[in-house]
Amino acid sequence: MAYPELHWLPTDPAWPQRLAAVEGAGWAEFVGLARTRLDFLATERLDRALRRRFPGAPEGSGTSPLRLALLGSATLAHLQPALRIAALRRGFGLAIHENAYGQYLQELFDPGSALHRSRPEAVLFALDTPHVLGAGAGLGERIGHLRRCWRLARALCPGPVIQQTLLPSIVPRLGANEHRLDGSPAAAVARLNAALRTVADEEGVDLLALDEQAARDGLDAWHDPALWHRAKQEVRPPAAPFWGELALRLIAARRGGSAKCLVLDLDNTLWGGVVGDDGVEGIVLGQGSAEGEAFLEVQRYVRDLAARGVILAVCSKNDEANALAPFERHPEMLLRRDDISCFMANWQDKAANLRAIAGTLGIGLDSLVLLDDSPYERAQVRAALPMVLVPEVPEEPALVPRLLAEAGYFEAVAVTGEDRARAAQYQANHARVALRGGAPDLGAYLASLEMRLSWRRFDRLGLARIVQLVNKTNQFNLTTRRTSEAEIAAVMADPEAVGLQLRLTDRFGDNGVIAVVIARREVAQTGVDLDIGTWLMSCRVLGRTVEDATLAVIAGEARRLGAGGLRGTYLPSEKNAMVASFYDRLGFRLIRSDAGGAKRYRLDLAAFTLPETAITVIAEDADTPASASA
Amino acid sequence: MDETELLQTLSAIVAEACGHDRLTLTRASTAAEVKGWDSLRMVMVIVAVEERFGIKMRTREIDRLKSVGDFVDLIRGRMAAAKG
Structure with a gap:
């Protein structure tokens, strides 16, 4: 029986020898082993070796493992290795909580359950088709059940909630015009899958489109009725590695891990x-x-x-x-x-x-x-x-x-206006680089760009782009804290918080929203400060003093909130070394650093003069109080 | 494929599915004697055997298996039937 292969990954004839020698090997070697074309048994072997070698947090991966809740109503254990290896392929570890067999709803409801205690950062609903059909009498009830599950998941997980579309595993009773048969389960699956596209969007849930993949590969590649009866495995084991890919692509896309x-x-x-x-x-x-x-x-x-x-x-x-x-x-x-x-x-x-x-x-x-x-x-x-x-x-x-x-390298979960204009922006960047060759010095070049930095507080319109920028910016990112639409909405509603979106235009065009700052008013013994929890910027606009102009905007917001100083944090990641001394350069004073490289800074606004830049700063909603703009 | 070869191939599949480096099964071996060869692992073995030999075994036939010897006979029977 054919199965969906990871056909884009290369095969490695030396893989068995490499796996045999992997005891004591480093994280990079494990990643390399995962980046080959593995069938389900090889995936399980690599997973066993991985868990023997890195029983806890994988050293060398640069991050702690992502906590994923895998929720379902049938057997899912055979899919876990595929999830971990698909994450490994992307360079990060995965800690999976799978609900006790059949108990996903109880665990969602019970605040003391193992699911709640596992504090998931992503939730994946992999419900089997017979179960969802049994969850209600008609389309409305079934969708209602899913909505309830998603909302419970949302309440305990700040990160992505993913719903697998139903595998069309039920055969027709009538034939090609199955939809005319009242009560047809096969037609109900088709209707549910169609409805999910709209409902999931309304609820901010991402879909894992298993139905479409099965349509491409053929149902037999994905599902074996004999194995369903034997082991309650809806996805047959040979399809597990591909299924793991589909799931991790979505999670990676939400974490800014898709290729660009x-x-x-x-x-x-x-x-x-x-x-x-x-x-x-x-x-x-x-x-x-x-x-x-x-x-x-x-x-x-x-x-x-x-x-x-x-x-x-x-x-x-x-x-x-x-x-x-x-x-x-x-x-x-x-x-x-x-x-x-x-x-x-x-x-x-x-x-x-x-x-x-x-x-x-x-x-x-x-x-x-x-x-x-x-x-x-x-x-x-x-x-x-x-x-x-x-x-x-x-x-x-x-x-x-x-x-x-x-x-699936370019998996995306939302499409924003900035996405569509990106090619033009990078093109214009080239023109700017060419101009730099002709301008006599950097200052004159920057002045010749006629840059305008227009900023506004977070608003509904910018929500998708803000979340996208926060989650995909790796290099110029002081703390690499990821976020969700719900968290951004919370910042908008909080009068003590400041969320800024900054757009840069110049004579070559509009760069779009290129920087995001999230800060919070903090009352300390020494007075009131504005604490910058997130500061990040697109690398498209590096070297153009945008960060200096941004600091002026932040300082203005601090004064508005009655803060006498700014606090900043640098948290090292694998990719943000370029901003390791960013706050030092801006004139912040180091107040604390720890062995892991994290640093805390403060800037006294009274004793500080803002740097001059060639950028005109335009406040688009400065006259609006923060509470009204939310 | 002769019986020795088939036993070797089956041993390799069971070893891989149950997480052993190597395994030598004989006709007299049973699942109970192999560490980790439980019903979940048996599903993996079935799927791998079906992929490897290009056959499809019936639920009833699988449920009747008592020993590795039975398993070998079933595989050979199915392969012969596939050749027609």
Whole structure:
């Protein structure tokens, strides 16, 4: 029986030997082992080794394990290893609480239950189809049951609540027109799955679309009625690794762990043939040939990814003029030069070019996905830069869009206006960098940008973007505290709290909301201070003194709230070293630091002059009291 | 595939499913003698055997298994039936 394979991950013939030698190995080796194509038995073996080696918090992972509640009404134990290994693949640990068999509702209701005591940071409802159908007499009652479950989960978990759509495991009684049969369970499943799309949005619940995956793979790949009767396993064990992927993608997306940039090879990836040899006229692309249409479809898929916020880059071993020629002259090209935020065509090795791309775009190497038809290049990049995501690419171009979709690197849970404008913003960044080359000094360059920083307090309109920015910003982020829409709404309603969203525009365009600050009024013995719990900024606007202008805004808010000083915190993470001395640079005084690298600061506003910047600060709602803006 | 080979393959599957480094099963072996080979692990063994040999075993046949020898006979029977 076929099962859904992790077909984008490479196989490693030496995997059994590597696993045998893994006793005492470091976290990175475990991550490496997880980043190969594993079937369910290999997944279980790796999970056993992982738990032997790291029984508690995994040292070296940089974070404590994420606490996940896995709630269901049938057997889920066989899915746990797949969840842990899918998290490992993304570099973090997972501590799972699974409800006692059949007791998820009792545990949700009982504040003293093991579920409540486990303090979950994410809740995943993996309810089996017969159970949900049994939870009510009609669609309304069943949806009502789910809503109640979600609200209970929301009350005990600040992080994402995820609902698995129902596996369409029930066969029809009538036939193709099953929907005409009153009381048909198969039709009820279809209606429930359709309704979930709306209801889950209303409740802020993310869906794990198991129904759609089963439609792609075939129900038999996911479900075996004999195993359901034998062991109450709704998802059959061979599908567990893929199921774990689907779940962890959603969790990672909420934590800002999705990839940001698709790096494209050119020859035999975006078109057939080698442009340097065959010429622009000779490459295979476009209507009229089966292969040409398949490559066109690859380009269409990639362009649609860009339209919803994925940054595109090119990394090709080519003379630049040859590489650019199809973008400029081939009539069938769907991707244009303007769609590519960073274009690297030269004869250097790809690892060096990928470093340059990450540097130019101001994102981490682990945010890059390389699409390259050459097994040689893929292997080289994997060896040199193991953090870059490098999928196996089918030789048949017609299969490439599905590869990218199933690999799930760019999983997203919301689409904001900023996402859609991102490519243009990175493009404009290039123009700015080019201008920097021409301006005589940095100060004059910054002045020539005519920057305007307009800020407003948190509002409903900005909610999705605020949450997204807080959860995906890794480098310029003082405390790396993640958040949810509910928490942001709480800040809006709290008169003692200040939530700021800051937008930067300049002569090249609108950068969108690029910084977020969350601070709280604190009364101490020494007086009233404003304590900055969250301060983060998009790396797109680094090196432009936006942080200095932001400090002026924060100081203004502090005075409004009657605070005489600011307090700041730096919490080190794996990725935020760039702001380790940020508060020192701004003139804050270090008041405490601990062995783990966390630091507390204070700034006395009375004895402090704000730095001058070339940025015009515009308060969009400064005249509105905080309480009224909420 | 002869019987020795089949026993070796089955041993490897059971070892992997039950978390042992290696295992040598004989026709006389039973699940009770193998540490960890409980009903949940048995599901894993069944699924892995079906994938490995390209067969589908019936619920009733599985429930009747008393020893590894029975299991080997069942696999061989199903493989022969699959060849037609």
